[in-house]
Amino acid sequence: MQFGIFSIGDVTRDPVNGTIPSEGQRIEAMTRIALKAEEVGLDVFATGEHHNPPFVPSSPTTHLAFIAAQTQNLLLSTATTLITTNDPVKIAEDYAFLQHLSGGRVDLMFGRGNTGPVYPWFGKDIREAIPLAVENYHLLRRLWREPSVTWQGKYRTPLEGFVTTPAPLDDTPPFVWHGSIRSPQIAEQAAYYGDGFFHNNIFWPPEHTEKMVSMYRRRYEAYGHGQADQAIVGLGGQVFIGDTEQGAKDFFRPYFDNAPVYGHGPSLEEFTAQTPLTVGTVEQVIERTLGFADVVGDYQRQLFLIDHAGLPLEVVLDQIERLGTQVVPELRRRFEQRRPDHVPSDPPVHATLRDYAPHWKVEHSA
Template identity: 70%
Template sequence: MQFGIFTVGDVTTDPATGTTPSEHERIKAMVRIALKAEEVGLDVFATGEHHNPPFVPSSPTTMLGHIAAQTSKLILSTSTTLITTNDPVKIAEDFAMLQHLADGRVDLMMGRGNTGPVYPWFGEDIRQGIPLAIEKYALLRRLWREDVVDWEGKFRTPLQGFTSTPRPLDDVPPFVWHGSIRSPEIAEQAAFYGDGFFANHIFWPKEHFQQLIAFYRQRFEHYGHGAADQAIVGLGGQAFIRPKSQDAWTEFRPYFDNAPVYGHGPSLEEFTDQTPLTVGSPQEVIDKTLTFREHFGDYQRQLFLMDHAGLPLKTVLEQLDLLGEHVVPVLRKELDAMRPSHVPDAPTHESLKASKDAALVGSQA
């Protein structure tokens, strides 16, 4: 079971102090948060991709490459790589380069994003979002798996005799998760290729995502990648932790009430009741996170959103100390003990390379 954090990289005014960080301060803070994630024993750091204010992470691989140079164990990922508006050739090159720099500690999450204007900014039509995601990802897979690619599609110029460089490390492409909050077509795409499916269910009630994940598991089995309960599932989550529950509620409330995404909407009580958001003690975070398995089955990756809504860096680092010391060790032990032996771990570069090498030996026997 992998545990980690993801960031959306928002630049938001701290409602407690009225202070707004500069873009420079926020970018540096995200790097510090990633380093802290490794320090406290988390497995994954994932950054979003945005091209509009008030967000700063427009170049995920630049940031992750910088973090790679300062870490040794942390898996570096994305919480969205915009497959619809990025060129698959550039994605193939950027993430293969990052693989080499990070010695394989890389995977990524494909998504369409939730900002409509980004499509025309990059010359695309939002009405073609699903077809773009399907066609571009099919090309990306070929670029990573074939040394020379001839290709022609609907949404970009053809390729003739093209070789993407550098080639993936050890000839093993990065593992891909497909993220979606509403589209069964994306769950179908993930299942077709035997990739992972990530349900970032932080905004909607669990019943919606239960349907999406059940559909993905069913189709994963249909395509012959394994039993439904062996499908590779990741989940989002949110938490604000203090040793005493009431202190957590008092401190976090102004940040929730003014958050750019859900502020001025449902009350904090309503939101914690209907979504994975947990505000309280470490034990309360543990208890609620353990219910995710009851709702969705055994899964492989749990990411928490911890650094949003204007929370100051000092507070976020304190949150990560609590998460790493008091929450994740218990969750790791409990969830690993409950997981049946036939349910796999999340793929890593090492496990994918071992599978590739074993298949090669088998074909030569």
């Protein structure tokens, strides 16, 4: 099972000491977080994509390439690649290029983002978000799998004999996750293609998460990709780890209360009771996370949000140290104890896709 960190890259005032990092400092902090994740043995670092304040990750492939040059094993991913407002041609070329730079340590998650104004900024209509996602991804798959693409659709100019450069590494496209917290159409799309489905359940009660994942699993089986329990599922979550439960809550409370996403609403206690947010000891984080599989079934990837809401970098790095050395080893052991033999323990990676999965072999002329 893969464990890792995802960051949304928010530039947020520290409510305790009043400091606000510069954009450059926040980017550097995200880099150090990724390097720390590899140092402590985590599998994945994923960055969001945003084009509006207070977020900085507007160019995920640039940042992931920089991280790739400083790591050896870390899988580089995205917490959202905007399939609706990015051109599929540019996505195809950017992520294939990143594959080559990183030696194949790449996958990505498609989503529609959380900011309405981004659509007109990139010349799109938010009312067309779902059809855009469906059409753009269909084109992207062809661009990654066919040596020359002639295509016409509704939302971009036609292509005539277009050749993507570079082609995917080893003619093997990166594994794709479809991320959604509320759109059954996206779960359906993931199931149709046999791709992974990622439910970022940091805001939602277990009943909602179970409903979305179960629908994806049923449709995955209906499309003939395998049994429902073999579908590739990932979950998000947020934790804050302390030596004691009360100590963790006392430290984290001002950050929670002023967070740009969920602050100024339910109390910390209400939110942790209703959602997967866990603030407490190592043992509490382990038990709560293990419980996710009771809701959605055995799954393959767990990503944690650690650096949100203005937490100081030194605190974030300490949290990753605790996660990698105290929490994840026990989670790996206990998740694998309960996993049936026929259920995949990991999502596909470049080597398995290259060696075992059927895909188009792109022919290149000299």
